[in-house]
Amino acid sequence: MGKNYARKLDLLVLSDIHLGTRGCNAKELLQYLKSIKPKTVILNGDIVDIWQFKKNYFPKSHLQIIKLFTSWMTKGVKIYYVTGNHDEMLRKFVGLKMGSLEVVNKVVLDLNGEKAWFFHGDVFDVTMQHSKWLAKLGSIGYDALIIINRIVNDISRRMGRGKISLSKRIKNSVKSAVKFINNFEQVAADIGMENGYHYVVCGHIHQPEIKVFENKKSKITYLNSGDWIENLTALEYHKGAWKIYKHDPSHYSLELAYKHEPETNKELFQLMLNEFNLMRKTL
Numbered sequence: 001m002g003k004n005y006a007r008k009l010d011l012l013v014l015s016d017i018h019l020g021t022r023g024c025n026a027k028e029l030l031q032y033l034k035s036i037k038p039k040t041v042i043l044n045g046d047i048v049d050i051w052q053f054k055k056n057y058f059p060k061s062h063l064q065i066i067k068l069f070t071s072w073m074t075k076g077v078k079i080y081y082v083t084g085n086h087d088e089m090l091r092k093f094v095g096l097k098m099g100s101l102e103v104v105n106k107v108v109l110d111l112n113g114e115k116a117w118f119f120h121g122d123v124f125d126v127t128m129q130h131s132k133w134l135a136k137l138g139s140i141g142y143d144a145l146i147i148i149n150r151i152v153n154d155i156s157r158r159m160g161r162g163k164i165s166l167s168k169r170i171k172n173s174v175k176s177a178v179k180f181i182n183n184f185e186q187v188a189a190d191i192g193m194e195n196g197y198h199y200v201v202c203g204h205i206h207q208p209e210i211k212v213f214e215n216k217k218s219k220i221t222y223l224n225s226g227d228w229i230e231n232l233t234a235l236e237y238h239k240g241a242w243k244i245y246k247h248d249p250s251h252y253s254l255e256l257a258y259k260h261e262p263e264t265n266k267e268l269f270q271l272m273l274n275e276f277n278l279m280r281k282t283l
Contacts (some may be wrong), residue, residue: 006037011111013235015044015120015203016227018086019062021052023229026061031252032234032245033068041077042107043069044203044225045084045120052086073099080107084204085122112240114198121204124184181207185222189213192220199223199242201235208233208244 018024048066073079079101083091096103107118184205192200193215201223208226212219223242226233232247 006035009036009038009236009238011040011042011109011237012036012038013042013044013118013201013223013225013237014047014228015082015084015225016046016206016229017065018046018049018052018227018229019065020058021049021229022057024049024062025228025232025247026059026065028232028247028249029228030061030064030068031249032247033065035252036236038072038077040109041069041072041079042118042201043079043081044118044201045082045122046086046203047081047084049086050089073101076100078102080104080118082107082118082120084120085125088122108197111199111237115196116199116201117192117195117197118201121184121188121202124187124204181205185209185211185224186213189220189222190215192222193218201225203227206230208235208246210235210242210244 017026017029019026069079077100081090081101081103083094083103083105090103091105093103094105105119109116109118184202188200188202190213193213196218197220199221203225205224206227206229207224208231209222209224211222213222214220221242223235225235226244234245236243236245
């Protein structure tokens, strides 16, 4: 990539980064993020893995990702942080706005006259396991599914079974994985069509995809941004067209990605505080 070249994007969708875990490919993600210039960013859940967060493991490369997001905020890039299951603690702060950052459970955007619905998708773990009619509640309200999901997981924890996460269990069998993914995509598409959306955009299952579904009444494009654990993918929307980005390290210079970066987490953290102070002064 050119030294000063940054690809312009109308919209970037990232999900399932899982910062704070050893599986996160933060260095590769930083390479990618420094090569683009998005107008709007959807962080579609599981960005910071609060479930598995450990105080003794948060490498510099992980903190650099957060610093880059804060830098975008100071430049006025609109960022929606959509809550997921691994960062569900943030659902307590839904509605919070900090500069150009907003914490939400879901986002609906108008893309060239077409409605796009963004959400993480973890609520389908409960709804698809217990009853399909439960999933249909999405036609009433996605927030209702989040409440139901929380109640079921609370009961499951009290019974000593832990949280329900079908996306983890499906890895035990290729056959069950294919079935789960197909069901997930179909349920998301069905609910999206019932609500009159043109696009439904999810994360959660770590399976990048762009696929068209249709019934007798309408059709919808289902999209999934994948993850930065195994697939290293994102969704890009520019000039009316969607595409899946797949990371290729041969396209980047690792030295360029880290040029002018602070040496320690302490220095990075101080720079982020400075940027937050700058945002406060401009509000």
